[in-house]
Structure formats: C-alpha cells, structure tokens
Amino acid sequence: MKERIYVCHTFYHVYIACLKELDLPGAKRGQAALVLSTMSNDFGDLKARAECSGLFRQVFIFDEKEEHFFPVLEKYHRNRGNLLLHMLSRMRFCKLLGKLQEPYVPVDFRQYQDIYVFCDSDPIGYYLSWKKIYYHALEDGLDCIRYYDTARYDNRGHFRLKAFLASKNLIFIQNGWGKYCLDMEVNDISVLDYPCPKYVECPREKLAERLTEADKDCLLGIFLENKKKLVEQLAQGDNHENKILVLTEPLCDLKTRERIFRDIIGLYGKGAQVILKPHPRDVLDYEALFPDCVVLSGRFPMEMMNFLPDIHVKKVISVFTVPSSIRFAEETVFLGEDFMDKYEAPEIHRQNEQIK
Template sequence: MYDRVYVCHTFYHVYIACLKEFYLGAQGGATLVLSKMSNKFGSMVERAKKSPIFDEVYEYDEKEDTFFPELKPLKEDSGNIALNMFKRIRFCKKFGKLQEQYVPLDFSKYKDIYVFCDSDPIGYYLSYKKIRYHAVEDGLDCIRYYDTARYDNRGHFKIKAGMAELGLIFIQNGYGKYCIDMEVNDISVLQYPCPKYVELPRKKLTDRLTSREKELLLELFVEDMDKLKDKLSQAKKGLPTLLVLSEPLCDLDTRKRIFEDIIRDYGTIDGQKAIVLIKQHPRDLLEYNNIFSDAVILDGSFPMEMLNLIEGLEFDRVVSVYTVTDSIKFAKEKLYLGDDFMDIYEAPEIHRQNEAITD
C-alpha cells in the first residue's frame, strides 16, 4: 500500500500538492499524476521526476467525454426529466468505465488520493470504481466566484445531490458518494454549505515555508531562473511597474482588446507611464510577444505564485480579471476587476454563473 497520490490538471494544482507535502513534513512517499487534458506541463515533467518532493511521477492521458462518440446520445435532451436522469445515470457509469484504459496507475493501492478538479473525468472514474478520495478546490476560493457543482446541476439540486450521495450519478466538489471531503481555502466566503467542506487555509501552508522548500519549488517550476530574473530586472529602472495577469478569456480578438484596455486604463501610476509586464496564463494562446511588443512577457510555464518566492521582487500594481489576487505578496496595490468589468466585453450570463443558481 502506497501513501499518497495527487491528481493535478494545472501548475497551480502541483504547487498546492507540494505545499501539502511540505506541511505534512513528509520525506517522499507521494506520487504525482499530471493530466495532459487541459494543460501542457512541458519540461516540468522531467524536473518533477528528479525532484525529491515526489517518489513517482506519471502522465495521464485523460479523455473528455467528447472523445467517446458512444456517450453523445446519453447527453442529448430527451425532453423528459425522468428519461434524462436515467440517461445521466448510464452516462456517469459508462464514462467512468471508458476512462479506465487511460488511467496510468492503480489508485486502489493508495491510502490517500487527492484530486484537484474532480469535475474532470478522473472524478467519474473513481466513482465508477468505488474508490474513495479527497477533493481539493481547483483554484484559490474558486467556489466563491463560480460554484460549478450547483451551477452545473441547477434545478432540483437537492434531489440531484441526494442521487449523487447514493452513487447513482456523479457531482463534483464534495457531493459524490466516494468523495471523503472537499478541501477549500476559506469556508466563510462560500455562499452555499456542503457537509463535506473542510478548511485548510493556503496562508497556513505558505507562511511556514522554509528557505529549502522555496528553493525546491523554484527548481521544480522555473526552467531558467536566470532568464526569468533578467526579465524581471527590466522593471527596475526607477519607473512604476504594472503586472497584468493574463487569462484565457473570450475569443482571441476580444481578449486582445481586454488586455489593451487594461494597460491603457491602469498603466499610469502616480502620473507616470508604468513599465508593463504580462504574466501569461498557461492556457492563454494569445500572441502576447507580438501584440504587446513594449511589454515584458513572463511565459505561462510556471504559476504566478512563484513570484512570491523571489526575494526583493515588488510591483507597484497588479491587475487581474478573474485570477484571485489574495495570495499575492509582491505588489503594493492589487486590483481584481471581476464580473462588472467583463460585462463590457461579453453577455453577463456567460460569466455571472452564481447568479443563475436558484436552489
């Protein structure tokens, strides 16, 4: 029997997995599983294999439901509530079974399984196999801004949640029968309760980091530290600095306009034009180097939390649309723009998901 395994879909997930290992004071004993479904981990895979943080590292060719054509009929609306629910029961079990051939290891051999974003296929697979696991929030306080479990199942949610608890269907974020608990940063900010929520503040994990642990994190996530520091040094020219956190918002043309507008509106600080740096999101494919030639572009191959670990780094202003900025320590001013800002660029119902939840 092995100790722990973490199933990660993003760089941020891997970062939190590392923090949890450090917090446990473990010297090895953990396995890291990197899903290739929505994120390209690139050279970090090999660095993870060499890192003392994890004993084993696996890549997981996780498949979305659209990969399996036989699932399509089970997702079509039949116009009948009872029939739709019957089809959903079949979908959940069939999807889990189809996923089995791509799973790279035997999860039943682990004492503790931690799954970030169990709304992804891995959640259906573990439910199908009746394997108990711990769910971990996808991003910092992400349920506060987008309660995916309730939004995806709006309309008779209590009935659906009851069916999930019985194992008839699958619902993410603490509602599935085989989910032991759902780890979140701060329960107090969540509008809707869930009996399986457990709180582990991220600040509790980061405040206790040792110098050696910070070194291990930077070695894992940053491929070329000298190159990164050289880019950051360009901000030390006696001028104010603006860091913009990019995100994969809207279509590419609208996204370009969004970040042009952010730089225009927030790029002057204390009457001076700021030096602009853009931290690219790992899933953002906009050509920032070409479009924003006057800006310093920090690529998406590491989570922005790594900037907290670089001694002496400080920006005058950081601007984000939806990336939660609470954990940022490297800025004098932090601006979170949110839904009101996005209303300008797309229909509000696209991003105001929590307002659509009625039960």
Template structure:
C-alpha cells in the first residue's frame, strides 16, 4: 500500500503538494503527535500531472529528480467533449426529471470512459488528494467508489466563484442530496466519496459546506526552511540565472508587476492588458519598469504584443518569487488572481468584477451573484 498521491492540474497545485509534503517532513522531524503519519513515509508520495489543461514541460523530469516524490506520472485526462456519445446526455431537455435521469447516466458513463486513461491504481493509496475534482478525475473516483480528499483549485478561489453552486444553480439542495448518495457528482465537497475539502479560509466563504476543513496556506509556508525554498526554486525555475537577470532590471526606478490571466477571447485579452500597461506604467508620476508575469494557461504572445516590456515565464507559480531574496516591486496588478500570499510588493491592486464589467457581459464573470438556493 502506497502512502499518498496528489492529482494536479496546474503549477499552483504542484506548489501546494510540495507544501504538504514539507509539512509532513517537519512534523516527523519535530516528533509531534502526527509524526507516525509521516516519519516512515517521507518521499513516498506519488505526483500525478494532468496534461488536460496545463503544459508542465520540463518540470516533469525535475520533479522526478528532486527527491520529494516517490514517483511522478503524467495523466492523459480527457474532457467530456472528447467522447461524442456524452453530448446528448448534456443537452437540456426542458424537463427537470429527464435532465436528472440524463445526468445520472452521464456521471456513470463519463467515469467509465475515463477509466482507460487512468495511469495508476488509486485503490493502492492510503490518501488521495485531488485538486479541482470538477475535472474528469472526480467523476472517475465517484464512479469507482474511491474516497479522496479535495483541495481548492486556487487560493480563496471559492470566495470569488463558487463553481459547485453556480454549476448547479436552481434546486441545489436536491442536487446536493443526489450527489451525497452517489447518483450524480458535484465537486468541491458535495460528492459522496469526497472525505473533506481543504480551503485556505472558511470565514470568507458565503456558502458553508460541512466537508470544508481549513488548512491555511500561510501556516504551511511559514514552516518552510531555507533548504525547502531552494529545493522548490530548483523544481519550478528552469533557468534561475535568466530569471534573476530579468528581475534585476530597473532597480533604480519604480517597478510594476502585472499578472496575466487567460481572460476572454484573444482580441479582448489583448485590449485588457494593453489598457493595464497604459494605466499602470507610472508610479507617483514617474515612469516605471513594467513586467508581466505570464499565466501558465495564457498563451497570448506577450513578447510580440509588448516588445519593450519584460515578460516573465508562465512555467512557474508566482509564489516562487516570494523565495527570491531581495526581490521588491512597488506595485502588483491582478484582475482575478488572488495575491494575498505575495510578500514582495508595497502595493497590491486587485481589480475584480468591476474592472471586467468594461470588457464582457457581467453575467459571465459575476458568478456568485447569480447563485440561487
């Protein structure tokens, strides 16, 4: 029987998996109450990297070599649109009863179809951790009656978009009951085989779920030692010398970091970030050095769009910048990426829904406001 397995869909997920592994190591070292859970299992976790929505690239090999994981496996996860036979089961019939029957059939069949792509025997693991169980892996585990732990997709992401309730708007309590008994599947703590769901801060969430458990990310990062941070930098950063050279630009001037995100269609996205660069290219009236940190799933060519700006790679989570000693920015600008954990800036600007109202219909991004009980 193996100890733990993490199913990750993004670089941020891998980052949190690393934090959890370091936490187990530190508990074992300190000989705390939970030491028996970790003392004999250090380096015995399996890391599964889904290729469905993220290009992990060279980090796969570095993860295999870093010593933090027993095994690193790529997973060819398939979306429901990959299987044409599922389309009729996703079509609105106009009848609640018929829709529910189709949904029961969909959840079971989707799990069955996913099975041939599953790269490991999950029943051989004591603890299964799944980030973003709304993805096909959640349907598979539900279909196979395999219990697992869920983790929030991004830092405090449910606060800004409670996808479980939004995706199941209308008659939610009934649908949640159907999920709790295993007839359908709902993500984020509502599935029958989801043991619990880790979130950063329960107090900020509008809608409670009995399976939420609070595991503050700050507590995990505060435990990190210098060697831990260095290991993670080697894991996530392919060329540290090149990154440091970029980050050293303009230290004698005000410096602004803008976080890119895969927002809207490409023409609208170009306009959004052109406007942001124009708006925030000065600090206190002085011209600033502007850098853009590319989002891992944003494939807009920012080097072509902004040839005079410094574009940081999207192949690592922004939290890695916290580990670079002496790094400092005057301002950080984000549309939706939660920046609460960032330590290297003087001013954080989170734009949110009011900003996005200017670029697309509000109902597209104002998710929580449309949730009905």
C-alpha cells in the first residue's frame, strides 16, 4: 500500500501539503502523491514543477465536477416542505453526487494508507463517503472556520439530527462530521466558536518555522514560475520605505469589486507604492484598471514572499484573507465584516452570526 496522497483545490492547499511533507524526515519525503483539482482553480504549470521538485512521487490532475454539471441532481434541491422528505431527498443526492464523480477520479484512493483532503465540502468528500474510504480533512484556508463555519452554516436548523445522520453516512456534512472523515485538521482550535469532536490542531506557523534554507528553495521552485520577475517587481520604484501590499479577493460582482479595491487604495495608498496580489480566482483585470500599481501574478500563495530575501512592505491589507502568516510586513490590516457591510448585505458575509 502506498503511503500518502493529498487532494488540493488551491495553491494554498498545495503549500500546506508541501509543509507537511517537508516536516517529515528526509527518508520519508518523496513518497506522497498530489492531486490537483481543476474545479475552481487554474494551476498553470504547477504540476510539472511539483513533479520536478522531488517532493512528490506522482502528481495527478483531477477534473472534479461541480454538482451543476449533472442536471439530474437539480430535482433533489426542490423544497419538499417537510423535514423527513427533505432528508430522504438529501440522502439520495449525497450518494448520487459521489457516484457521478467516479469517471473523473484519476487515482484509486484505496491504494493509499493516508488520504488528506482540503475542502471536503467539494464533491471529493461525497465521493470518498460514497466509496466508504476513510480520509483526513484539512482546513480550507488559514483560520477560515473562525469566520465561516460552513458545516454549521450549511446545516442550520436541526444540526444535531443532521450530524447524527452524517455520522451514519446517510447524508454528508463536511469539516469533520462525516462518518469516513477520521479527523479535521485546523490551525488553531482556540479561535473556533463551535466545537467538533474530530478537530485536531496543527499550527501552520510551526511547520513554516522548521523550514531549512533548502526547504525554502524547494518551495520557491514549486510555486514561482518566474522568481526573477517577482523580485524585480517588488523592487520597483524609489519609495521602498512606504510600500503597501493589497491582497485581492473574488468579492461581489466585478464592478463592485473594482470599487472595493479602489476604496482600499484610497484609504491606505496615499504617498505609498501600491502592490496588488490578485487572488488566483479573481478575474478582474487589475493591470488595465490600476495602471499605477504593481500587479503581481495570482498563481502563487502569498506566503512565498516570506522566503524571498530583502522583501519588505510597510502594510499588507486584506478583506477576508487572514494575513497572520505574513512575516515580510511591518503591519497587517484585516478589514473583515464591518468593512464589507458597505458593499453588500451583511447576511451574505456574516455567516457565523446566523448559526443557531
């Protein structure tokens, strides 16, 4: 039986998978497989660079399909007007969504001793539960459950009943509530308002602190398509003591998104050189709309900038991306829900406040 396999949906997921592999003794490295799901992310040439790194035995591309790809599933979302009928419909939906993924799954997961899945709310979680394959779940983003507990939000009303049904594999609930989820790895349990018996804590910062210079070079080789260009972009301009980095996110519609980041630059960018780091799923054309800013590639996790020499900015500003892992800035600014209230209805982004 093969040792480990990681199912990743974002660059950040791959970064955490790499940290976990680099935390192992040298003799155990290079034995794991990596699965890159293209459902919501374009990984570009990452597969080739990961294969060349020596950190992974194999790298697979997974053409994971959203539920909307299968029209047959639509009927299971109709309002039955009755809790029992709704649960019966949901039972059928969960099993069928898992089954429909099978033609697209690129690897036999039963061959692996340990399966690590980021964001098991995606169809891969339904697939593994349908196949009755045990796996480890991992937090989608840094401390993301603190701000959006998707398992409890998606299952508001009769949560205990739904959690019981999930524990029997009659329905599926993500983030540690499914029968075949062995545990749910999070960065910091102390910041989470709602408990889950399967939560296990693995601080990301401790993994990063253990990296050697060779490990950092390995990570930079995996994630940076053009390290020289990035270093040159970050060195542009004369006002080095007053650089700010704005992390974009795929918020709202495109016009509102443009207004959000124009407002952020207006608030924090006066007299500063503004650098924009687009989110990988953000399709707004920042180079065209913000010609006075330095626009970086979106195809690498921001943590890579921690490993570049002589990189320093005065402030990093984000809306919902948790910036606590950034070590190249004097100050980090997390704008959060109060800021977003000005741009969309509060109930859209204040999910945890609606959990009962």
